[in-house]
Amino acid sequence: MTTDSHANETQRTRNKRGLIVLIALAVLTVVEFFVAIWFEGVLQLTLLGVSAVLKALLIAHYFMHWRQVLDHIPDIAAGDADVVED
């Protein structure tokens, strides 16, 4: 059985959030494009790196829901976890 941390949210609310994340990703992509044109050297590399990391965090947090496993890692890493079939 799938447990869903967003179970109480409506489909519409979650779809809207997805759209907002996509807009943020698009804005960062356009920023990257102009950073490559306007800047050079270490500053360009740094700004492009920061932008890529921000985009990756947005995808990992909102689309991939990394918190679903992040909170359990200490128990699992310590061997204090058993698997129970649903």
Add this chain to the structure above:
Amino acid sequence: MAMTDLIHADLHERYGTKAYSSLTMHRLGLWLFIISDAFFFTALISSRYFVSGTDRPDALIQELGLALTAVLLLSSLSAYRSEVAASHGDTEGAKRWIMITIIAGFVFLGGVVFEWYEAFHDFPPGSGFGTTFFTLTGIHTTHVISGIILLAFVYRRAAKGEYGPGHYWGVEGAAKYWHFVDLAWVFIYPTLYLVGESVEMGAHG
């Protein structure tokens, strides 16, 4: 008290351990795979700077790189929506968004094939930049192809009505994998198309 709750309590009492559902372990397993795959991409991306520095050939089609990025970002939204639809029992919506993601994947592949056709003349695989360009885009493309195959399997199962609220790991897992394909491109795109200065490169550049 539900049977699973009884088992959880029994395990905790006997061994002092916490019980996790198999779903949590599925998610953990997928994340371990994703992290190990991310290390692979990191090594390939760093090789670009080692082999060809920060220069990039002026023959790169910037508009195409941007368009490929846009297609993958849009496909991430459609993959997300398929998961949301499946979790709310909206089977038709899940099918529709999975199919849109698959189509976006094929559009991306078409763009890569076109880029390769042009790149073979401008910076062939034997050149410095060409080596990293074809390796990075090639490995990423195999991920796109495997993602499309995975999504096609999930679509087939969704069409049979095998997913619903509380039972949609197939859709969730395929969507997560697809998001990773997008996430990898988030780093590949600036590495190949944006970083450094555009210079004229010959066949050995």
